[in-house]
Amino acid sequence: MLAGIELEVAPGETLALVGPSGCGKSTLLELVAGLQPLQAGSIEIDGDPSPAARTARSAWMPQRDLLLPWKRAADNAAVALRLAGGDRRESRRRAGAMLHRLGLSGFADALPGELSGGMRQRVAVARTLLAGTPVLLLDEPFAALDAITRGELQTWLRATLASEHRSTLLVTHDVEEALYVADRAAILTPRPAAVTAVIEAPAIPAAARADAISDPAFVAARAAALKSLGAAA
Amino acid sequence: MNGRLTSILRLWPTALAVLALLGAWQLAASTGAIADALGLDSFLVPSPAEIGDSLWTDRSLLADNAWVTLQEVVAGFAAALALGIATAVLLHLSPLARRISYPLVIASQTIPVIVIAPVLVVWFGFGIGPKVAIIALICFFPIAVNALDGLGTVPAEQRKLMRSLGAGRLRVLTMLEAPTALPFVLSGAKIAAAVAVIGAVFGEWAGANDGLGHLMLVDNAQLEVPRMFAAMVWLSAMAIALFGLLSMIERRIAWWGAAEHGPQAEAGGR
Secondary structure, X not given: OEOOOOOOOOOOOEEEEEOOOOOOHHHHHHHHOOOOOOOOOOOOEOOEOOHHHHHHHEEEEOOOOOXXXXXXXXXXXXXXXXXXXXXXXXXXXXXXXXXXHOOOOOOOOOOHHHOOHHHHHHHHHHHHHHOOOOEEEEEOOOOOOOHHHHHHHHHHHHHHHHOOOOEEEEEEOOHHHHHHHOOEEEEEOXXXXXXXXXXXXXXXXXXXXXXXXXXXXXXXXXXXXXXXXXXXX | OHHHHHHHHHHHHHHHHHHHHHHHHHHHHHOOHHHHHHOOOHHHOOOHHHHHHHHXXXXXXXXXXXXXXXXXHHHHHHHXXXXXXXXXXXXXXXXXXXXXXXXXXXXXHHOOHHHHHHHHHHHHOOOHHHHHHHHHHHHHHHHHHHHHHHHHOOOHHHHHHXXXXXXXXXXXXXXXXXXXXXXXXXXXXXXXXXXXXXXXXXXXXXXXXXXXXXXXXXXXXXXXXXXXHHHHHHHXXXXXXXXXXXXXXXXXXXXXXXXXXXXXXXXXXX
């Protein structure tokens, strides 16, 4: 299902995995997370190849937010802290601070059912960040959202990841999202998935997403990525 | 307040239907129409007024026996709840245990209680024991099956997420699966509550010295028909109260409902 994938992500770096639907991107993330047994090859986090160590050092975020409907936003965000044995109050306090940082002040006590799709996704990102792991594995985090919200959250995620010193793998089928949010984008072929190209995202300091994605350097990178993707398919 | 008002308003048609039914019954019974049609003596067909009279004049006798039956019901129901949940958790955690004992769980439901009740009385005597066992046997199945279904509804993806966030098997159970199953357990418990009273009556019919079922047998022998009906009123009131109590608990502790995973799961196609 996967063949010839050799990738490395440095601390603080975000690598996007772009490929056609069903090429095994999601499987790759679950392999990295140690949630599926590896049949061949090896994956290491901080030099440790054992699946248990990888599970402990990574936090996985699937496309669906999977918030627990009976927990308030802060308690949902605090799940990893509670699982690590944190005391309820302190965990909630830290989760509240994280939600505040991620632009969800005032929603700590909201139930998932009361939040919009975009807000739920932010809570899910907060939950992922609060796991405190050096590696973040984001599987199409915004695919289920409408275009406007997705654009907003891309800007937001880019800023959030820039302020965190984590290694992030971002799976997406959206070339624009890949090059805008990540530092590099690895283009994958259909099954068996292999890397055909790694495209560097152009360094554009533009504040607004609309400006950044219309910058000539960005347009060129996107064209190159689409071309590799097209050639791969 | 508003919600309470609308729910009272919604009950109006039901209340009217019940009143109409009682009225018709009263009329038919007091004129002797039912007894004539069935070819019975009219004292064998009590009217609602006569039943009401028995409910009042025999109130302490009925209440004493109801207390006995209520104790049996509560004990049997509690035992079924504990055993049902424990069994569901065990079968959920161990596929081997599931393969071995799921057929037994189903078999437990196919045993006719009316047959097993006399056997239990022979073994355990006329005390509360056999009744509790019979009620527990009846209530066990809906609780265990619903709990097991509820535990099984958790999407695999959600389990993986919990594992990724650092949860071991036990924490996946307590933090994710148990709360997910809770609304299902309560649905099962409500079904069990409705049948628990039937179990109590069977148990008492098989051999007892008191209880509403026992009282009904005695009244039957003495042709005290109004009091038989009065005992039935008590029994059904007991089942309704238990059901209502569980519904209240459900709204309190499982307000998110059992359907949450449904539509969300469908949206997750990839």
